[in-house]
Amino acid sequence: MAGIISYGTYIPLWRLSRATMGAGRKGEKVVAGYDEDSVTMAVAAGVECLKGFDRQSVDGLFFASTTSPYREKLAAGIVATALDLRREVLVADYTNSVRAGTIALRAAIDTVKAGTADQVLVVAADCRLGAPGSEWERKCADSAAAILVGKSEVISEAGHSYAVCDEMLDVWRSEEDRFIRSWESRFVAGQGYVRVTRDAVEGLMTKFGLGAGEFSKCVIAVPDKKRQAELARTLGFDPSSQLQDSLLDSVGDCGAAYPLMLLASTLEKAVAGDRILLAAYGNGSDVNTFEITNRIDNLRDRRTIEDYLRSKKMISGYTVFLDWKGLLPHQKPPYPLGEIAAPALWREREQNMRLYGGRCKACGAIQHPPQRICIKCRAKDQFEHVRLSDKTGKLFTYSVDHMEGIAGLPEVVCVVNFDGGGRIDCTMTDWTSLEEVKIGMTLEMTFRKLYVREGIHQYLWKTAPPRKRD
Amino acid sequence: MESIKDKVAIIGMGCTQFGELWDKGPHDLIVDACSEAVEDAGIEATDIQQAWFASLVSGASGARLSSAFKLPYIPITRVENFCSGGSHAFGNACYAVAAGVCDIALACGVEKLKDRPGGFAYPNPEPFDSSKIISELLPANMFAHIAVKYFHENGWSDEEGKRILAKIAVKNHHNGTLNPKAHLHREITVNDVLKAPMVVHPFGLYDCCGVSDGAAAAIICRADMAKNFRDDYILVKAVSFASGSGESRFCDDYDYVDIPETTIAAQRAYEQAGIDNPRKEISLAEVHDCFTIHELILYEQLGFSPRMRGGEDVNAETFALTGDLPVNCSGGLKCFGHPLSATGLRMIYEVYKQLQGKAGPRQIKNPSLGLTQNVGGMVGFFNAAVLIFGNRN
Numbered sequence: 001m002a003g004i005i006s007y008g009t010y011i012p013l014w015r016l017s018r019a020t021m022g023a024g025r026k027g028e029k030v031v032a033g034y035d036e037d038s039v040t041m042a043v044a045a046g047v048e049c050l051k052g053f054d055r056q057s058v059d060g061l062f063f064a065s066t067t068s069p070y071r072e073k074l075a076a077g078i079v080a081t082a083l084d085l086r087r088e089v090l091v092a093d094y095t096n097s098v099r100a101g102t103i104a105l106r107a108a109i110d111t112v113k114a115g116t117a118d119q120v121l122v123v124a125a126d127c128r129l130g131a132p133g134s135e136w137e138r139k140c141a142d143s144a145a146a147i148l149v150g151k152s153e154v155i156s157e158a159g160h161s162y163a164v165c166d167e168m169l170d171v172w173r174s175e176e177d178r179f180i181r182s183w184e185s186r187f188v189a190g191q192g193y194v195r196v197t198r199d200a201v202e203g204l205m206t207k208f209g210l211g212a213g214e215f216s217k218c219v220i221a222v223p224d225k226k227r228q229a230e231l232a233r234t235l236g237f238d239p240s241s242q243l244q245d246s247l248l249d250s251v252g253d254c255g256a257a258y259p260l261m262l263l264a265s266t267l268e269k270a271v272a273g274d275r276i277l278l279a280a281y282g283n284g285s286d287v288n289t290f291e292i293t294n295r296i297d298n299l300r301d302r303r304t305i306e307d308y309l310r311s312k313k314m315i316s317g318y319t320v321f322l323d324w325k326g327l328l329p330h331q332k333p334p335y336p337l338g339e340i341a342a343p344a345l346w347r348e349r350e351q352n353m354r355l356y357g358g359r360c361k362a363c364g365a366i367q368h369p370p371q372r373i374c375i376k377c378r379a380k381d382q383f384e385h386v387r388l389s390d391k392t393g394k395l396f397t398y399s400v401d402h403m404e405g406i407a408g409l410p411e412v413v414c415v416v417n418f419d420g421g422g423r424i425d426c427t428m429t430d431w432t433s434l435e436e437v438k439i440g441m442t443l444e445m446t447f448r449k450l451y452v453r454e455g456i457h458q459y460l461w462k463t464a465p466p467r468k469r470d
Numbered sequence: 471m472e473s474i475k476d477k478v479a480i481i482g483m484g485c486t487q488f489g490e491l492w493d494k495g496p497h498d499l500i501v502d503a504c505s506e507a508v509e510d511a512g513i514e515a516t517d518i519q520q521a522w523f524a525s526l527v528s529g530a531s532g533a534r535l536s537s538a539f540k541l542p543y544i545p546i547t548r549v550e551n552f553c554s555g556g557s558h559a560f561g562n563a564c565y566a567v568a569a570g571v572c573d574i575a576l577a578c579g580v581e582k583l584k585d586r587p588g589g590f591a592y593p594n595p596e597p598f599d600s601s602k603i604i605s606e607l608l609p610a611n612m613f614a615h616i617a618v619k620y621f622h623e624n625g626w627s628d629e630e631g632k633r634i635l636a637k638i639a640v641k642n643h644h645n646g647t648l649n650p651k652a653h654l655h656r657e658i659t660v661n662d663v664l665k666a667p668m669v670v671h672p673f674g675l676y677d678c679c680g681v682s683d684g685a686a687a688a689i690i691c692r693a694d695m696a697k698n699f700r701d702d703y704i705l706v707k708a709v710s711f712a713s714g715s716g717e718s719r720f721c722d723d724y725d726y727v728d729i730p731e732t733t734i735a736a737q738r739a740y741e742q743a744g745i746d747n748p749r750k751e752i753s754l755a756e757v758h759d760c761f762t763i764h765e766l767i768l769y770e771q772l773g774f775s776p777r778m779r780g781g782e783d784v785n786a787e788t789f790a791l792t793g794d795l796p797v798n799c800s801g802g803l804k805c806f807g808h809p810l811s812a813t814g815l816r817m818i819y820e821v822y823k824q825l826q827g828k829a830g831p832r833q834i835k836n837p838s839l840g841l842t843q844n845v846g847g848m849v850g851f852f853n854a855a856v857l858i859f860g861n862r863n
Contacts, residue, residue, distance in 0.1 A: 344601040352603060367720040369599070375720045397622070397726045399614030400671035410671075413611045415726065420586040425607060425849075434671075450603055460603050467646050 002112040003154030004290065006299060007264045008048030010041050011251060011308035013430045016452040020469070030252055031315060032127045034324040034407035035429055039067040039075050040459065041144035042125040043082045043447040045257075048140040048303055048389065049121065049146035055071035055083060058148070060090035060120035062108055064100035064256045067127050068093060069457040072341040078459065079123055081353045082447045084387050090117055091393070099282025100124065100133070100173075100256040101145070102221075106286055106393035108149040109158045119150040126255025130327060140180070141252025145260035155296045156267065156276070159289035161203035166196045166284045168248040175363065193222040194231060200285035201235050201277070214234035214275060215289070217266050219244045221259035221280040250309055263290075265305050270296055303467060312470045314433050320408050326452075340456055350385065355445060355461045357422045358383035366422030386422070388445065389461055393418040395441045400434060410434065416443055416463050430464040433455050442466060473742040477568040478580060478706040479639065480859070481689050481694035482511025485819040488684035488807035489653040496528040496582040499685035500538040503812075504578055507687040518689070519557035524555030524579035524811035527591045528549075535578055549811075552761070552846025555579055556686065556814025557855035561709040563690055573692050576859045578683035579816075582811030589681035596600040598851060608751060609760060609784040610670040610678060612849050617672050617763035619726035624778055628672050629841055634781045635762035636663035639676045641790050642759060642798050646805025648791075648832035651805030655681040670848060677762040682807025686815035699821055701862075702826045705810070708858035710739035719850025727778070728766075733771045739856040740773070745839070748773040752795060752858075753837030754824055756817035758845045759802040769797070772856070791832055799824060799832050814855060817842035825861045837861075 012032045018025035032041060050058070060423070063076035076091035090111070094104040101124035108120035125144035130136025135161075170192040171182040182188055192454050197220065205211065212218070218237045220228045225246045229239040237243060244266050247258075254261055259280035266276055272294035279287045315321050350356045351369040358370030362379035366386055373380050388431055398414035405411050412428035414437075429448055431437055445461045449458040484506025486499050494502075499826045508515050523535035523546055532546025549559040556579030563575040583589045621631035640660055646652040658676060666674035695705035712735040718724035736748075745751045755772065759765035769780035774788075774795055783789065789797035800806045800820035803813060821830045821840030 339602060341601065345603070348599075348601040352601060365721065367716075371716070371720065373475060375716050396722075397615045397619035399611040399618060401608070402668045402670065403610075404608060413615075414609070415615055417722045421722060423720065425719070439618070458603055 001154070001157065002109050002149060002151055004147055004156040004160045004267070005150035005154050006049050006053055006148035006190070007267050008051065008146045008302055009043050009261060009264045009305055009308065010044035010048060011305065011427050012036055012041065012142055013311065013432070014315050015312050016315045016318070016321050018138055020321070022133070025138060027249055029138065029319070030141040030143055030254070031075045031321060031324070033430060035450070036127070036142070037069055037449050038067045038125040038127055038144070038455070039069055039078050039457070040144070040447050040449055041127070042079045042123040044085045045125065045144035045146040046079060046121060046123045049148050050083065051301065053148065056086050058085050058089065058119050059117035060108065060111060062092050062094055062104040062122045063087055064094040064104040064122065064124035065126050066095060066098060066100065066255055068095055078353070081349065081459060082459065084354045084389065090120070095391070096254045097282035098258065099280055099284065099286060101258070101260045102278065102280040102286040104348050105147060105260065106161055106288060109161065109288070112149050112151050115392070119148060122147045122260070124257040124260045126257050129179050129302065132322065132327065134179070135359070136180045136182070139253050140157060141254045143251055143254035143257050143261055145243065145257045145264050147168060147260055147263065154293055154296060155299055156270070156290040156292050157181065159275070159291055160204060160208045160210070162200060162207060162287045164196060164200045164203060164284050168192060189224060189227055194227055197222055197281045197285045198231055198234060198278050200287045201279050204287045204289070209287075212242070215277045216274040217244050217270070218242050218277040219259065219262045219266055221262050221278070223248070223253045223258070225249070247305070251305065261305070267296065268302070268304050272296060304391070308467060316408070324407060333399070340453065340458070341443065352460060354387065355389035356385040357388045359386045368422055368424050388418055388422060388424065389447070391418040391420060391422070391445065393443050393463070395437070395439055395443055396423065397439060398428070398437060412437055414463065427462045428464060429462045432465070436465060474564060474568050474709050475616050475707050475742055475744070476705050477693055478564045478690050479693045479703040479760060480706070480818070480822055481691055481696055481699040481703050482507045483512060483686070483688045483819045483822050484509070484510070485651060485686040485816055486684050487651050488682045488809060490584050491674055491683040492584065494579050494683060494781070496534070497538040499580050499582065499683065500535060500578060503580070503685035503687040504539045504576065507576070507689050511689040511799060513574065513689065515541060517574055518544060518576045519574050520544055520566055521576040521578065521835045522549055522559035523547070524549045524559035524577070524814070526552060526555060526581060526810045528580050528582040538585050541576070541594070545547070551853040553810045553844035554814055554844045554853045554855045555760070555811035556816065557842065557844040557857060558711065558814070558853070560688055560815055560818060561855065561857065563705055563712060564709050567690055567692055573695060575690050576687060577690070577815060578685065578687040579814060580809040581811050582683050583681050583809055584683050608731070610673060613761040613763055614670045614848065616726050616767065617761070619765065620763060621672070623725070623727055624781070632664060632672055632674070633660065635677055635766060636660040637758065637784050638762045638765050639663050639804060642802040642804040645791055645799055645832055646801025647752060649748070649806060651803050652801040652805045653682045654801070654805040673761055679760045679803035680805065680807040682809045684807060684809040684812045685817065686819050688815055688818060700779055703862060704822050704825050705860050705862060706857070707860045708739035708742035708856070710735045710856045711854065712738070713853045714847065714851045716850045728767050728771050729845065729852050729854065731852040732768065732843060732856065735854040735856040736772050736843070739841075739858050743858040744837070745858070747793060752839050752841050754796045754799055754821065754834055755841040755843065756800060756820050757797055757802070757843045759798055759804050760815070761807060762804070765797065765802070771841060774840065791834065796834050799829065814842065814844040817844060818857065818859070821859050825859060
């Protein structure tokens with residue numbers, strides 16, 4: 001048996017008004033912060049998904065994205081390390097298609113069914129770039145979703161799977177392309193995602209003898225709301241009662257994360273006995289079915305998509321958006337930058353990537369970064385690791401840098417005391433107003449991009465106010 | 471353990487103009503400061519037997535000093551302790567003279583910051599983090615952390631706190647106008663400070679010291695030889711250093727309203743000098759007002775004001791030039807400027823001139839004991855220096 005045992009999503013704080021991208025445009029677009037990318041968003045969704053689960057029990061981590069930070073270097077390894085999964089974890093990057101999310105999900109289900117892993121975490125994240133002024137730019141959103149697949153105690157049993165492969169030049173981005181490219185939209189839809197997704201769903205129905213009426217919800221992850229409804233109708237579903245809301249107006253098309261985001265939104269409202277059909281497109285189509293168990297009620301503490309959508313901050317303008325996407329030229333900063341030393345980064349990966357502090361076995365004091373000699377009792381090499389990334393804390397003191405601000409925002413540098421002991425100096429990100437920055441405020445840790453320099457993506461944990469839950 | 475009190479005397483000092491000295495290189499600054507010191511002592515450069523040279527980014531190795539000032543084949547050690555290198559160069563020279571391994575020594579500190587991009591001494595990341603990614607603790611941020619916490623603990627609003635700090639900046643700006651070698655010469659008002667552009671909350675522009683070029687130098691000798699050079703030599707009463715090992719960085723019980731390294735260095739300095747009541751006994755102090763909050767907490771840490779009550783003495787103008795205990799008569803780091811490794815020696819220069827009665831329009835009345843306090847580093851890892859000097863009476 002295999003199924004979903006947990007889920008989690010992540011939607012960045014930032015929104016860009018679509019009106020800034022063209023006259024008459026409506027609504028907002030979800031945009032990753034200047035210090036976020038697909039890896040950091042995947043970590044955030046992974047943290048949410050693993051809330052209440054033992055991270056040591058995760059046997060595999062599949063990362064799915066078309067926007068991995070490196071052309072050669074495993075992104076799943078960065079995500080697995082930041083999530084503090086154990087070293088003997090099976091990792092894989094699923095990439096080069098917006099179908100990567102469901103390809104990874106299917107692979108995780110099959111891996112668990114095959115008995116080679118008990119739990120596999122699938123994290124899908126994307127921050128695809130459309131050329132400035134293009135339809136793609138208006139549609140693409142940055143977000144992440146995570147699904148924990150396991151063999152027992154599932155909230156949703158995995159049912160049937162079906163896939164087709166269908167080669168065509170509809171949407172692509174080559175090694176040289178900065179932005180997504182595509183053929184004429186009626187070709188892309190008609191001969192692409194509409195035809196192929198329909199074929200895949202029909203194939204599944206025929207192969208397993210299923211009918212549309214047997215499903216409580218169908219999730220059709222193609223990048224157009226009207227086409228979703230049209231497809232649902234063609235396939236015999238009632239769009240008004242059975243089709244899962246597309247989220248395209250509220251969240252947007254978040255690429256490889258989109259099908260899993262839709263699946264998570266279905267799980268948020270699902271009740272025991274519900275049957276779900278999930279179809280996704282990308283040079284072919286995957287279809288998977290699920291049946292909800294009564295364990296679904298154990299996961300009602302997850303931050304919901306609605307929670308994320310309500311907690312937001314507007315980007316001040318289109319040029320700021322372009323700047324955050326690295327599309328504006330920059331002067332070299334007027335101060336020297338620290339050198340990059342791979343050996344030092346490797347040596348200190350546990351304190352920086354896993355955010356380990358050291359707890360002195362002699363006196364109990366928690367220190368970050370970990371020390372050799374305890375500052376309190378002088379015990380030497382008597383430390384055990386303590387993961388600080390999942391601890392909440394309180395703001396002890398802070399400063400707001402208006403001169404050396406970062407990405408056009410004042411930089412809040414702070415000292416955080418962790419609940420349960422220990423202290424860290426770090427930067428606060430995703431504050432919504434400086435008025436909320438007060439001594440004693442509750443904070444949590446968030447994995448972020450520190451810089452990209454000479455093509456090297458450097459990550460570090462920052463602190464942030466928790467996204468509000470209503 | 472013996473005290474260094476009265477074993478070493480200063481017989482000559484030199485200090486350059488501080489400021490944005492675009493037309494002076496580190497060599498020029500070294501030559502100007504050391505020439506004045508040698509001339510003031512009435513010796514030849516060739517009389518110097520050993521030297522200590524402080525620089526953070528303006529010259530590696532002791533040979534930087536001799537290449538400029540031409541001190542052939544004497545032992546020279548470079549000292550680097552962030553912003554406190556000057557005090558440490560001076561202190562180590564004192565130790566050598568007190569130990570009797572040399573009779574006449576030179577300590578020189580120089581910093582040529584304005585050749586650096588933006589005047590920054592070194593890259594932003596935390597210097598002790600070998601992977602160079604721990605958060606950017608620029609000095610302004612570190613001291614702002616203290617200010618925010620100090621305001622909070624005192625129950626002050628930002629406005630109340632900033633008003634107290636503003637008075638310190640106004641005082642130091644006034645003193646700077648009386649000092650021809652100071653970087654900045656301009657009277658300011660409390661309103662100027664409060665309305666200045668924000669740098670790092672809660673600091674506006676006037677809460678921050680100048681980024682300057684400059685050098686200072688001292689010639690010291692055995693105390694029993696000093697009268698051979700001049701009558702108004704100045705005696706070293708205490709040399710006290712303390713370096714942090716992360717106590718206030720790693721422990722969540724550190725309260726961020728003081729710098730423990732300095733408190734400990736001051737206690738030891740008072741013991742060495744035999745001072746029981748610093749508020750009464752110290753005539754003047756030059757302290758490390760890199761940011762206004764630092765001068766405020768230093769009043770308390772040096773025992774001039776009760777803990778958390780420095781603001782009352784600020785309001786009473788205790789530390790003004792005409793007050794009971796003038797602090798930063800020179801204009802302080804705020805107006806004299808802060809070329810990192812030169813600052814400690816520059817502070818000693820002011821105390822030396824004041825104790826000799828040669829401080830011109832900012833001369834205070836009948837000083838007998840002067841203190842310098844200098845610090846370099848970051849929260850948890852400060853290198854604190856407290857030195858005390860007296861005239862021969």
